[in-house]
Amino acid sequence: MPEPMLKLEGLEAWYGESHVLHGVGLEVREGEVVTLLGRNGAGKTTTLRAIMGLVPRRQGSIRFEGRELIGARSDAIARAGIAYCPEERGIFASLNVTENLFLPPVIRAGGMTVPEIHALFPNLKERARSPGAKLSGGEQQMLAIGRILRTGARLLLLDEPSEGLAPVIVQQIGRTIRELKARGFTVLLVEQNFRFAQTVADRHYVMEHGRVVEMVANADLAAAMDRLHEYLGV
Template identity: 60%
Template sequence: MPEAPIVLETRGLQAWYGESHVLHGVDLQVRQGECVTLIGRNGAGRTTTLKAILGLTDRRSGSVRVNGREVINLPPHRVARLGLGYCPEERGIYRTLTTAENLTLLPKLGVEGLPSEEVLQMFPNLRERAQSYGGQLSGGEQQMLAIGRILTTGARILLLDEITEGLAPVIVEALRDAVTSLKRRGFTIVLVEQNFHFARDLADRHYVVEHGRVVAEIAARDVAAQEDKVSKFLGV
């Protein structure tokens, strides 16, 4: 069986916040339908990698290709319209709008967006809070809503940043089920995650980021044999 096509690729990706040089040449490839994680210590450059892919850093250089198209010089809104959905660590929901309203406001990036009803089936908690304002939701419900919103747009490449941080175990399991379902549906997922226990069984491959560079790539089948190596990279 031929390999799936590469839908997201960075080569020599560098990024800055002001004068601070954060990424020093990140190389990664993600194939259609894969779930790939960026793991590493806090401050390693994982979140900045997602932002640099989208053009949300002050400056970037190198190469970012989406479905084979070079986008390093495109503004963020044009990169997103190529089918990228970004769920930031701070979630970014509209706190003064209801859950239902949040699910209808983002622009459509393609014809494959999930209907709001399907999002509510995936996250039953949101159905119960459909008329609650975003600011009234729990942290876990806000996270579900943040993911649900980008699913309505038709984005097929999902960039998910620390989606389990600070959440109760029952919510983490619900998010695991959701990511598993999305992968089964053919979504491509790049997951920044500090909780390696959550990420290890979801991902096809793990990129280890350290000091703004990818220093290792570990296939899912090799994780058990490299447990000590992973622990060292994560500082645990």
């Protein structure tokens, strides 16, 4: 079996004095959609931020396409081929939609073209000149995902793309993620919305107290439901 696209081993991370991740281990294979489930504070967002090099202190191993990234700076990590869509979406208020869309540099060939992104999210085309500050939550989310599809990165880290959005928008985001999978993107997705996660993912990792405590294939989800309810408190 080939080496997974992304492999975390013993990943630990700290914010100042507080030790947030206590040895996270997981794998994402090329073309998969994998979710990180867990309660608030379980370490899901920190795991993504640690992969991106956005936590002040981390140790362990982050191997991406055979390269060790634990010591790399966040710009080098992005250039290795990982793109990040943060929980707060990170739309730049003083940039318009087009400027936001073109902000992340193309790091390798094979990214989507702007017409393809507009086809995926027609709103972004209509609002091309609007300042980022004036977008609705759903539009912000579309822009936050859309702008990382241009870059040619093959692994997308999406932090709670469904959070705080109307059901119809959540469905659109879900269709988008399935479409991205069909186009060969690999996705690591943080979710609290269990039902949403099961409509898009191949596998789920459950996190608790800064560790991965369980891995469930989407097909086995029904059987594992009781345990998951306990972990997630839903």
